Amino acid sequence: MALSHAIMTALLDEELSGYDLMRKFETSLGFFWAASHQQIYQELKGLAAKGWLAATPVPQEGRPDKIHYALTEQGRDALAAWMHEESRVKPGKDDLFVKLYNIGHGDPEPVIAELQQRKVLHGQRLALYEKIRDRHYRNPETLSDARKGIYLALSAGIRQERMFLDWCGEALALLSQLGSDQTK
């Protein structure tokens, strides 16, 4: 259950509403930990109930009222304790690999088409990540400790996209010669 900790991490330096968090999870942190607004609102409720976050209603005019959430001391302690726990990794699942196991039987066309799409998609993501790196994270050694961590997450993202892109190339090259003579 690390969504709660991701949320608390986002609240380390600033107070945010559920809506603000939702947008934060659409970029930066969200590249590495996806979450829908429904999940976020639920989680915020739970964290406030536990006493890890403090909720402050903020009346507004002309737009809906919002609720600001701030990390409490308890929340900070819980986060610090969590840093010492062993990380959980969910390997990440992708139908495409299962389909590859399947490719000997039947038409390989749709898989090839998907590989081409992926190539585009991962190329775009790679470009985005690299843009962010070039803008804000040149010269990693000179960054503050806090931003070194963020840089490293970004670097993992870049490596990941580049890797996938290369692999798409290999896969398309190998599969293009197939389909013509279907020896099985």
Place this chain on the structure above:
Amino acid sequence: MALSHAIMTALLDEELSGYDLMRKFETSLGFFWAASHQQIYQELKGLAAKGWLAATPVPQEGRPDKIHYALTEQGRDALAAWMHEESRVKPGKDDLFVKLYNIGHGDPEPVIAELQQRKVLHGQRLALYEKIRDRHYRNPETLSDARKGIYLALSAGIRQERMFLDWCGEALALLSQLGSDQTK
């Protein structure tokens, strides 16, 4: 819901029991799609109820009876149809990245320790995958269509592990200089 399709894929060429499948998911296919035995047994029941698998009880002596599952024509059709659907990707979540976002506040030691563990772990996996490749998948171009697909999944695994390993190196190098002077 692709576990069902992964199971059917495993049953393309052979009839298997739940137990057999469980072991298959501990290697090969399981590298890319993890599943516990509880999940598998449930899924098998569901697939048999749908008519996509045919269940045959196999009495045994000296050990518990088993149930063999075979793909039906309906099952084959469903699989073929699924090949044309767009793949779902679940990005895969890893606490470690969230922890990196957190590293400016508090002790970076546990994160560094985890990175060192990961380096070992991914090194081992890489070695395993490469061993398999060298044993069974040399010269990808000469493989049968069916085995080309499997080779490509394996290749993705190898690239992935190598990528992570490299990244661990970068991360450890960058973080080692930190912790001594904690300017924040």
Place this chain on the structure above:
DNA sequence: TAGCGCATGTAACGCGTTACATGATTAC
């Protein structure tokens, strides 16, 4: 006037994990 942005929620469902349960045979 139609749609988007802001802002917050409820409800049902599906997938995955953890824990618990049984019971015989074989190997150390």
Place this chain on the structure above:
DNA sequence: GTAATCATGTAACGCGTTACATGCGCTA
């Protein structure tokens, strides 16, 4: 005798997704 292997299951819970719901203000 103790553990591992074979073989199958149930039940509760947690996390994530999908669908549905409300309502104001601004822009095209």
